[in-house]
Amino acid sequence: MALIVVVIGAVALGLGRGDSPDQPDDPNAGTSLATKKKVAVSDPANTALVRWVGGGLVDVVSIVPIGANGHTYEPIPADAMLVATADLYIENGKGLNEAVSSFVRANYRPGTPDVVLADVIPGDEIIATDSAEQIAAHGHAHSFNAHFWTDPVYASLYVDRIATALEAIDPANATTYRNRAQEFTSRMNAYDAAFRSAIASIPAQNRKLVVYHDSWSYFGRRYGIPVIGAIQPVSFSEPSADEVRRMINQIRNEAVPAFFGSEVFPSDVLESIASETGATYYSDLSDEELPGVAGTPEHSYEGMMIENVRLITSALGGDVSLLASLPLPEVIG
């Protein structure tokens, strides 16, 4: 009985297509697109993870456009429509972008599930970014490093949470979401082992990170390559002359052979630090922009992380062959 109803419904939609000005020539009209749930995600990095779990089965949109800066993007009025039509909102949380979070909460439909991925990270593993004085004065921290996803073990926790959230809004595809999450976790187990070996192959005196934007503290803690210096002020403004001077001294004192910027935070200051210190500056570490062309396996969280670890390993004198033959995801959706 139910089957007959579905068939008749599909035929009716098919016949109606083109007759109604409300139904443009969408090749998917009358098929699954009409019933696909919409998922709004706060930022590009987490959008890549949600696309892996939900690709083809849900529509996924990033509120911060790809290529825009995830911390400083201010929502525009058109984003309100995007948020108001979402069936699920997934955000990173822990202050990654407060402007986006509060804009979304002001614009989504009442009752829309709102998932904060950072909630899966154990509280005592979260790194505060307040100064020691600020923490002492308040008795607790107010600001935190929110870049959990650069650690593949945390990325697995994120993807597991994403699968649970998609199962709740779309139970019919629950098995697929769960299988994709498990597949991701097994890839991340391979990545975790390879990243550990690659970073360990860097000569001990070079095994430290100086970065412009500190999205690498969790990665660094996981693999024994601590972030010993980050130059970008929390306001995302250009560093002051004093901050630049401190960075130059630190690079000299620690004899750091290379330091890293990121493509979403270009800064001329880094070039001048390189010429003053003799350390090599690499501009293309990425914590949210995916490499390669959309629709290829490299254009993925996995592709991005392999590129990052390859860059860090080779710039600091390690063995990049340890990163060979890591599995990339198939292209879905």
Ligand SMILES: [Zn+2]
């Ligand atoms: Zn960031």
